[in-house]
Amino acid sequence: MQGSFLCHSHWGALRQLLGLSVVRARLNKKTVWLHCMMGTMRQRSSCSPAPLLMAMPTRALMDEPIMLEARHLPPHCPITIRARMRSEDGDLWEALAHYHADGRGVVNLSRDEAQGGSYTGREPMGLFWSLLPAPGEREGLRLRKRNVETPFTVRVSLLRGHVLPPTALGCSRDARGRDTQVQEEELAAVTLERWYMAPGVRRVAIREGGVVGTLFLPPGPGPFPVVLDLWGMGGGLVEYRSALLASQGFASLALAYFGHRDIPGPLHRINVGDAYFLPRCVIGINGPMGSMNKLVDFGGKGESFQEDQKHWSYDEEGYVSFRGVSLPANIPPDHMVKIEDLRCPLLLIVGEDDLSCAAMENADKIEEGLQAAGKSHLITRLSYPGAGHLIEPPYSPNARSSLWSTRPTKLITLWGGHLGPHAYAQEHSWKKILEFLDRHLRGGS
């Protein structure tokens, strides 16, 4: 610490040095530190404490709301609240919003309305679902956690005035858009940890019987109801949703079935068949009834995806949408799932701005098929305007597009979804999913 190790007689000189360095960093505190420079150790300068930024809880699960409040501000003063974090790959993500303190000098994000920034209106968790890569970061990013045993660490700062996100040049801009040399001023900060795993949840790698996955178990002896957690054609083994489900008391097996090096067979084919899966009740999120790509049959024959490309479409930036691939008209009839054979409840979740899968059209067909078979009672459909393909657990940002592949060419794919409506879809659907699982797996009311 500056000044800690000098003896008493050097104190005055050191205070001058301290005063100088602090003046450069904090222009608004200039008056205070000049007083200090002239004073002896006894003289007390009038010093206002910094405003306080508090959060509860400071260590939260990813699907848990966090209450953020700033106090001891001058009444009605304009401030910015900014969240910043680094992904596991080191990319910087940030979001910010503009508020005014009330008459008592308080800003409460659960109560107040943001006037601008990454979101507007009353959005208690807006700072988390509106996170975007900072300017200058790589393109096509998607915020996903690979290691679920450690938290995301987020620094939430209280900044003076209404600050705009920095330009790509790294300069700050004031509210009128003029570049300024003044660094935005951080008045207060709080550090948050956001966890996918609750304390006591156990993570078990599964590599047996040909099954490749990770099992998450809640604390306690069990027995537990189990969720089979399946992701899409992005492949690999994605654990975070299962970690969260176990934190809610469900044993959850995140299952890899495609594109994982521990599954025998070429990475670009689906090498597993029907017997790999053991369904009970089903939750479908933005999925097609069938695919051009069959699962491998018992003979071990699979197919690859070259045929798909004739249904791909491109927007003006060259981003690819796979939506056409799953239009019912483009799926061979013998590849369609025989939905009339469904025997268990089905919760169907649809993003109406899904640009990767023809979710609405497929959902329509599923509903028609079930109605024709007299099984409409089995289906519950939740449809979200403005939500895209990647409807995931809540309070993390939607990627409207992201990097899909780098070989043979670099491809960025469109998922769809606008930040606000997509955030709502994630929050609402997650609650519904947990209720559905509770009802059908635990016998809850």
Added chain:
Amino acid sequence: MSGSKPLPVVSVQPTRGLVDEKFKVTVQNLLPGEEVTLHALIHSEDGDYWEAFAHYVSDAAGEVKVAEDASVGGSYQGTEPMGLLWSMKPVPGSRTGLRLRKKDVSTPMVVQISVYRGHISRGFKETSPLACAVAERWYTAPGVRRVDIEEKGVRGTLFLPPGPGPFPGVLDMWGGGGGLVEYRSALLASHGYVSMALEYMTPKTMPSGKDSYVGHQYFETAFAVLRDHPQVCSDRVAMLGLSFGTSVALAMAVYSSLIEPSCLVCVSGSHVQPVKGSLSDVFAEINKNVHRTRYDEEKRVIWRDLLLPIPSDPTKKVDVGKIRCPLLLIVGEDDQNWPTSESAEDMKKMMKEGGNSHLLTTLSYPGAGHLIEPPYTPHFRSSNFMVAQTREKVVVLWGGETKAHSYAQEHSWQRTLAFLRQHLYKSDRSNL
């Protein structure tokens, strides 16, 4: 789909909280009107197990909400949202005279919460619960920084909140025995104060041998080290003392010409001490009365009479009529260690005579003992204690009845935080 019995589940919200934050424990998917036992278990740093349990009956929806429902038996009764924590006792068969204190504040206390079928009062280890949840209880918020202080002869630990500051400061002083205790300072930093836990009654702070305690210069220097820290608002530093810490705080506030605390919080202490003496003098005075030590039926030591009767001689007590800053006095009416209620009465009289009673707020708690600490940790009526001077091991009676004492801890901590907020954050000092 169901036809099978519902699967109960227990949840805690938040799963990771600060020690002074409330949590909500909920059991769901029971049958309506089902009898269950909720059980909490901690494995302490010292290797002991502490537990609490409570008997509940589920409502018509098959749920138990600990924050709202009444316990009908067990370690506590009635509606007690945090009862599973504060009513904990060492499990049967444990060593005696235990005290649950966290030394390492960089890790949490881990509480295992289980729900058992029926109303049971023993055999928790051998019985399989219906469901479990785990909660972490932290003394430090993320981003709080811990710094060892060894400066100008002063020893202690400094805790800083995250962010640039500047922040108000709190000089945090414990009492005799137990070494340097950091957790209260860690919590205060989690609430926005730069807090220094001061070491002053340990072998390392005794300049030359076991009888030479530190004098007033030590505390003045400690206060100055805190006040002059670059991230501390130099005119917003409070003193918070428990037991002997109160003696120090009162004496400094009245007699020191070098320091000026913004406010004082004095817990379970007394103004009775030789005026302007060092701590050695204080101990010498107390030792004169050691024959007044009493013992209860279990041979536990009661030291409260050593300072009685409250003297009328002004040289034997701090002249609190001269205090110039707000003072929050917190006392337990069942304090068996210090005569804090009698002292508080006398202080009130002296401040009235001195014309500064408007500065005094007294919180007096019936049924509370000596160790009024941050809330939601277990109460114990007595514990093992090593007398610093003689290294003798005794069992000291602190006093307090569990439920009343736990209420006192919760209420007084909230009031302490509000008092500090009022005088360190909100008050306008621009014309000082």
